[in-house]
Amino acid sequence: MTDTALRSASARRPGTPGRVLSTLIVVVLLGVLLVFFVLPVIWLLLAPSKTAAQIVNDSPLSFGSFSQIGKAWDHLTAFQNDALLTWLKNSAIYSGASLLLTLATSVPAGYALALTRFRGRKTLLMITLVTMIMPSATLVLPIFLELNEFHLIGTVWSIILPFSFYPFGVYLVYIYFATNLPRDILAAARIDGCSEWKLFTHIALPLARPVIALVAFFGFVGNWNNFFLPYLVLPNSNEFPIQVGLNQLLSSTPSFNPVAGAGLNITIPELALAIIIAILPVLVLFLFSQRALVSGMLAGATKE
Amino acid sequence: MTLLESRRVTAPARRRGVSRRRGGRAGYLFVAGYAVLLLAFGVFPTVYAFYLSLTNDRGQFTGVNQFVKVIQDYRFVPAFTDMLLYLVMWLVLLVVLTVLVAVVLRGRMRPGLSALFRFLFYLPGALAGVASVLVWLFMLDPDVSPVSWLLDSLGLNSFAAVLAPGNLPVILVLIAFWTGAGGWIVVMYGALNNIPDEVLEAAKMDGAGPWKTAWHIQIPMIRTWIAYMAILAFAAGTQLFVEPQLLQTASLGRVSPTWSPNQLAYVFAFQQGDFNGAAAVSVFLLAIGLIAAGLLVRRSDMFKVDET
């Protein structure tokens, strides 16, 4: 058979039942998934514009009024004397500072694990993998005891230091460098007398932008959303990050705690607005991170 | 042999010698910061947890007695059964749907539309944690939810009916999928993208349709990434804590406070003051996680990058 005949034989002719059916399945699947993923977000964004009664009675996707958003904001900031803003500030401090520390420790470590040779390298890799799997509930107590030994309880370091430990980030950097950096260049540079540090800063780092962005993104988001450690370790509610604060807000909402909630004006619109505020920084990051996600994780896979 | 080839032959020997001498010291320095954190927040707590699981609160050695005690607790089996059920549902749904969607987005539509879909699927990931549970509390409440007609048609006409104990694994899988699937779809898509076009062309010429290509060629070529996703999802699944804990609060107690094993460890530690029992539960969880990770790593050549 000729080339063209082959091609026309293998190309499904449009309109055949098989193709129509599979297209239909695909359309339905994508449609259902689209609604599943997007509808809650739309609902969430529209909720603060309605009063609690409107949320229950009106159509779910209707828009209320801008003034209602203002009222919801006022109620939220009145809660416990601006606790919401304090919590946001705390989250920014914890996540921001630990981000810097994470990058400062994980990127060199990943580089060294991938491209240098020293004793204990394999052990370090293995331990990194294992600690990624260890469950959190029991680890918190030993961490708490440790932090107390060094008199760090109640300081910001009790959160920043544990947050800076990011084995997943090290592993990402390790894979990236191991598969991406041409060994020959490194070898040549070493032979030419380049110090390891110069190698790292002049050759490796510039090439590592995608994975650094990726580690920064995952690390920041993971720390911003972390609930368990701050919940247990922080003694005062004005040191809480926003996630733990949301939990406290929840227990002050009448629908979830009838006795304590009355009189505090925290109902569904306020809770929805609080959720939006809590995730806003992460959401903004998400808008710009998709590309970094792909290039950081998969750049290595392009090599044989 | 040309000069280039001979250089390449001799260079490795010299490279090895040079790097071993140089890389060694610098290597230690580079990992120093991370190693300190690893010891402080990874190694020491894990070792301490093992120590706790083998002793009692007076410091005496108890052998396997802590593990026996914990297994006999009336909440142990239900918690692990819940978790296993959740894990099976979660992993199957995640792997099947993300790969399927990635294949579809890669092969069946225009790039612009595909990018838009990926972005929209990806967005809910920003709400991971407390925020996602709160949003889903509203989605699952027939009085407030935009899909209340769907809930009513399933016979669930009140929030209490939705939170029946039998529905919990499904609810938790939904929440986990909603926040987690989008990112993995993007990764799977990227992995598919990296498959050289020639391979796909060859398949087409051999008469393979899009589904056959996907099943026989594309999926096997990204199996490393599928395994990676499965390990991480498995590990995260065994650690399930925040979501059932919040559901317990928001349901005013209808959801058991020890639904997941991690919650059980928490109750042991902080309600009963029994840190040794909590450590024993965690060691079980760790063992399960390690076995799964080990199996998946072996079967998917994940460590190939290191054997150079």
Next chain:
Amino acid sequence: MRTTTSPRAAFRRTPARTAVAVLAVSALTTLAGCASASPAAPTAASSSAFKPVTQNPNATITVWTDSTRLPEVQAYQKSHPGVKMNIVTYDGSADGSTYLQTKVQLFDRTGSGWPDVVFSSSTTDATWASEPTKPGAIPFAAPLDQGLVPQSTLDNFAKGSLTACQYNGHTYCLRNDIAQVVLWYNKTLMDQFGYTVPTTWEQYEALGQKVAKQHPGYLVGSVGDTNSQESYFWSSQCPAFDLVQPDTLRTDLSSPDCTRMSNLLDTLISDKSVSTQGFFSQGFAKDSGSKVLMANGPSWYGQYLFNSAFKTPAGQIAAAAPLTWDGDTTAATGNVGGGLWMVSSHSTNLKAATALATWLTTSDANQASAPTYPAYVPAADAWLANPANKQYFASDVSSAFKQAANEVWTGWSNTKFSDATAWSSVVLPALTAGKTLTSTLPAWQAAIADEAKAEGYKVTTQ
């Protein structure tokens, strides 16, 4: 060049090594006759006198309060500017949260960080706070009857209200409010339908059946809340939580005192005049708020339920004295919650801490306008006299409230775990699924027994 020990090979060897290790440990265990895995039973707070730490009258006191009580604490700071206070909010142990217990355990381990004054909305907290959390620790709550609060003040609390604070012969907290259960009813609707307010449980059952026939959709009660059992089963004196010894719990739900209530409720549930949806559940107010004819519930239902949640207009709701059973002269009634204030035994400024706790619970200035009915009797009188608390109701609630306050049953003990867990996680889902309450009693009893044993209690049915 291939390295000799690739991680893959290492992983292959690890399972074998681990298996050997496990076998070795098991062998060691059986051979060595290892120590018991149970936590050490903490020695009960001995009868020796309470020894305060070194006091400093100028020390700042840290106060943990919940959102609802925060304005009260702030008002105290304003009127007492000389007292240095650090006010912190937390969830107040609401909804079964064990945050306070968790934190105190952590503080006990590190030896510092305890707050000086704490509010809790759960009486369970006094149970564990009156005992050491681990060997060698001292109980978190200070015994207030040992020189801190005058006995005359303690005597003026409503009868039985301090029982929740009393352990080992000492009083470990001050009761903020009592939530005595009364029979709430909508006077307007009752008059409209021509019903008389029942005085016994038998009359209540008959009325419920009449309402179901004549006015379907109207409700005489609900069992769907996390604390509904406290409104109903205390009244029939059901031995569900009876501490016969400090470490032995008697729970016997097959007793006639339990089944008479469960049968009554089952009749009304199947008639649909008692709802299995909680009064406070999402959507109840919208769907059925205006159809609540009667509610057997705590004193705070008046403002929190009918006024705030249901928005029933003023002048419709009234309260009647608790129901008796045919043949009984006095009623036993329930108690749903009621907060308490504790002072820390580790406080360095006990004087200021105690003064604050006393002011919050006993002063007219604070309690007369509090949202809940005070446990301190003189303050309760002031509360009842406050026009804001009377204007809403159709008739004077004082006599019903006072009578109920004296009839709270003392046979339902406070344990280290909340009594809401078993009810919420076992009974409520069963009711939602359509099972009868009486058929769920064995499962409820099993859940209580399991929880008690996990907390270290011995369980008996006698």
